Amino acid sequence: MYNQLSKFGHSVTQLIFGSITLAAVTLASAYVHSHFAATAFAYLVVILLFSLMGSFIASSALSIVSVAALAYLFTPPTFSLRIDDPQDLLVLVAFLTASIVGTHLIRNVRHERETAREIAAKLRHSEADLRDREKRWRAIFEHNPVMYFMVDEVGTVLNVNTFGATQLGYAPEEIVGLSVLKIFRDEDREVVRKCIEACLTDIGQSHTWDIQKVRKDGSVLWVRENAKAMLWADDKPIVLIACEDITERKRTVLALRRSEAHLAQAQELSHTGSFGWNVATGEVFWSRENFRIFEYDPEATPTQQLVLDRTHPEDKASVQDVLDRAFQGEDFEHEYRLLMPDGSVKHIHALARATRTPTGDIEFVGAATDITATKQVEQQLRRSEAYLADAQQLSHTGTWSWDCHRRCFAYRSAEVSRLFGFDPEEPVSLEAIRSRIHPDDLALQQDVQRLAIEQRTGNFEYDFRICLPDGGIRHIHAIAHAVVGSDGSTVELIGTHMDVTEQHAARERLENTLAALRESEQRFRDYAETASDWLWETGPDHLLTQFLEHASAAGVLAKGLIGLPRREIARDVEEEPEKWRQHQATLDAHLPFRDLIYRTVNRNGSPTYVRTSGKPFFDISGNFLGYRGVTTDITAMIRADQAEQELRKAQAELAHVTRVTTLGELTASIAHEVNQPLAAIISNADACLGWMGRETPDLPAARSSVEWIIEDAIRASEVIRRVRAHAKKGEIEMVTIDINDVVKDAITLVTRELANHQVTLRTELAPSLPAILADRVQLQQVIINLVMNGIEAMQAVDDRTRELVIQSSRDDMGRVQLSVTDCGVGIAEDDTDRILDPFFTTKSSGLGMGLSICRSIVEAHGGRLSIVRKQEPGATFQFVLPLHEEVVS
Structure with missing residues (x-):
């Protein structure tokens, strides 16, 4: 309808504009007195030109209008449609015929041109559509998740899709032109050659086979090939091969077969037999291991009665109860005993789950495990666990297992809880345990655990401290090793915690002793190198055998001391007989002596005071060889002490006055400053007694009062310490x-x-x-x-x-x-x-x-x-x- 209206409007427009143009030509011809034939020619040109617009009806109407205008205006008699001259009538007929024929011819030409244009457009559209279809089919061919190969009659690869080449690890251009046999194992190439020959023999018939293909990297995959031979454009045969990757399917089948074999072996190794029981039909299936456990002939037909016949008399009632409940469709799991023909007893653990068959019957599938050895091991394990718990408690060693995936303890012995200061009978959270670890050691422990998880091999040892609630510190030595799962990752850490507090204290004491020993050794080495003392040595008879006098002290002691005993060198033996008696007793007992002070004389005869110390020495057999020691001139020290004693008397009097004055001021300060916290302590103590004296003691309030008492006591202590520091002019x-x-x-x-x-x-x-x-x-x-x-x-x-x-x-x-x-x-x-x-x-x-x-x-x-x-x-x-x-x- 729309096209018809459009054509009609186009014709009207052509007729209107054509009529206007003819009117203009008419006026121009009348104005110049144009001849009848010239005007007719002009009219014909106008008609033919407007016929190019495409409407034959409008052009025909213009032709008729033109004939009427010529007959009316340009043929005698003018202004009349009557034509007197036959020649004019012949011209008008010729004009009308020429205009209509010309218009018709022009319309045909236009129609043919439009038809050709439409055909060309349709051809272009068909070509583009053909290219798109080719592109889509090529994309489908290239990326279809099935490997496609096109080979000729000698087995050369003519084409391969991208997916197929990629699956084999090649680019398509690497395979095209090669023999298809290159991508098969050597032992399979003859089979492939025969398969291709079978396809070529039976054109159009599909052939299917399973075979292995070799990737570029040497790995192998299983494929199911579907091949068909067909004739190509030049009547040459080609073979189209579609390959489906069935590697996983093959692996599954092989795995299933291995699984069946493994299951039989696993049942034998684990002493576990499987069984099936259809409650409605009473049909029972036993695996071979089930017959072995119950010691029945595998040819026998398994029934419920066979189970009851072997059941221990004390367990028959419970087994019958389980069977009765099973008739109601309940799953069951229970343990019972078998009394074997030889009088031995077996422990059985049975587990079964109920399922529904397609017909609606109840069917049980289960397993029966011989746990006799497990029961015996459990009894031994209980005894071992008791021994282990006692041993851990005695040695202060706890064991633990850390689950790396769930990030929590999979196991923790009671001694671990004790080490951390918790009651082993009460549950303890991971956060509570971590709160007991010394803050300075928590990061180290986490780093060691992370390192153990990452490295997965070897033992990992580390030390950390536990802060107990009473303020004590417990030193722990931990040893752990990683358990690696089937995927190669660390799944568990197993380790021990050992209380080494005493060893740590002993080691500290030993280290301090060694440090002190090294310091003492260095100190005495420095003394020996820089001191102005005399070194001496006596024999077993206590006579002086060596006397090494320092160069700066030459002449201090008298000459001729070698060969004399110490009693003859001294000048105060008669004045202090008890001192020398004790000294002689020490020598006779071969004991060391220290700081023996006595008076002697120097070479000038002046009194000299010396201090000597000695130590006995022995040979490797323990025989006494004498003494070695050192002697120091302390004359100046003795005299200084005497002077100092006199000075100390005077200082004591002055110190007494100073202490009295300072003590008075300090006592007043302390009394003033401590008065406030002491008053608060008394007030809080009274309040605490009040809270405790209630019918129901208010413990939180009493605790707050005690905390305030502690704060005030600390405050009072700080005041006293600060006032003393101030009074002493401390920093x-x-x-x-x-x-x-x-x-x-x-x-x-x-x-x-x-x-x-x-x-x-x-x-x-x-x-x-x-x-x-x-x-x-x-x-x-x-x-x-x-x-x-x-x-x-x-x-x-x-x-x-x-x-x-x-x-x-x-x-x-x-x-x-x-x-x-x-x-x-x-x-x-x-x-x-x-x-x-x-x-x-x-x-x-x-x-x-x-x-x-x-x-x-x-x-x-x-x-x-x-x-x-x-x-x-x-x-x-x-x-x-x-x-x-x-x-x-």
Whole structure:
């Protein structure tokens, strides 16, 4: 319909424009008085031109209009359709005939041209479609997951698809032109040649065979080849071969056959027989191993009664009960005993699962295992496990197994739990065990485990420490080795943990002893090289045989000492007979002696004091050979000691006065500083007794009170240690700290005091203050003292809120500044200048040491403590401290 409307519109357009053109030609001809024949020719040209637009009807209509115009306007009589001259009528007929024939011819030409154009378009479309189909079929041929080969009658490969070449490890162009026999094993080539000949003999008939092909890398795959011979374009025969890879199928078949053989062997080796039982028909199947276990003839027909006949009398009831439940379709698994004809007993473990046959019958498939040996081994194993557990407990050695895939312990002996401080009867999580490993050793242990998993060979030894709940440290020596699975990866780590704490302590003692021995050896070597002592040696009769005098000490002792005993060299034998009697007894007993001091004379006859030490020496048979030793001139030392004794008397008197003075000041400081934590300890102890004395003791609250007591006790101990250090002028433990952190720590310690005295604490701590170098505990004590003074100053306040303000900031010089402000009674004008002095106090029970100690601490840190005057009630104490860089510089 649309095409018809389109053609009609095209014809109307052609007729309209053609009529307009004819009108224009008519006007032009009339204007120039054109001859009738010329106008007819012009009309014919117009008609033929418009006929090229394709509508024959419109062109015919234009021809008729042209004839009418010629007859009406250009043939006499004019302005009339009547024609008087026969020649004019002949021209008009010729004109009409020529226009219609010409229009018809033009239409035919146009139609043939359009037809040719459509045919050409269809040919082009068919050619493109043919190329696409060829491309698709070639793609299907090339990449179809089946190997395709085209060979000629002599076996040369004419074509091969990409998939087939790839499966064999070749590129297609590597195979084309080769003999197809190249890709088969040598022993199979004759078979292939015969198969190809059979195909060529029976053109068009398919042939199928299974055979092995050889890849380029030498590996082999099984294929099922389907081949057919056909005639090619030049009537030459070719063979088309389609190959299906059946390697996995072949392997499965071979594996199934091996599996069947292995199953029979496995049943024999594992003493496990298989059976089947159709409940509805009563049909029973036994494997050969089942007959052997029950010791029946394999030719016998297996029945339930055969089982009951062999069952131990004590187990027949349970076996019958299992069979009765099996009739209801229940799976079963049970153990029972067999009483054999020779009187021996076998233990059997039977397991069966119920299935439904296609007819709906219940059928059981199961296995019966002879576990007699296992039962015997279990009894021995239980005894061995008991012995092993005792041995592990006695030797403090635990065994374990780590599952590498599940990342958890597959087994852990009771001794392992004991080593880690856990009850072996209670379950313990992996996280709990890891929490007991010393933090410094946890990463090492994990690295060793990772290394053992990666290397998979050899033993791996490492040491680590266990932190026990009571704070003790246990040293463990671990030995592990990897168990490798069938895929070559590590599936399990098996190892032991041995408590070597005592050995570790002994080794440390030995190492310390060896270090001390080496140090002593070096020290005595240095002494021997640098000392100004005399070395001597005596014989078995104690007479001096050698005397080596240091060069710088020549002439100190008298000459002629060789051959004399020590008693004749000394000059104080009669003055101290007991000393020499004991010395002689030591010599007679062949014992070493040390630091024997006696008086002798030098070559000038002046008294000289010496100190000697000796050690006996023996031959390899143990015979006493004499003494070797060293003698030192201590005359100057003796005289210095005498002078020092006189000096020490004078120093003792002075030290007594100093100790009394220092002790008085220190006692007052300790009493003042320890008073606060002791009071808190008493308060918390009372609270703890209250929590414990309830009908149902509140243990969490009591625990909190005890923890507070411990904190206050530690605080008191720290105060005493710091005050003693301050009194002794000891060094301050300076570290880099943030003053805001110190304030927060101090607030934590006085929170209860603030609550007890109904004091509101407000802090205004400036952020991002620079660090200072200070002793944290001493600064905490300063802040606590200032806070406690503020609390005590506000005890009498009843008409306003008891508020304490702690502010931190930077002063004009950029130093860190801290102030504590209370709203108490304030400080009298006369007391302002003395409030920081020692022993000055405005309290009836005070000692006057708190603010003095605070000032000493601040000044020891390079800062200054002061009182800020203000108009409103209360007092403000503030101190400034230098920055970290200032202290360092």
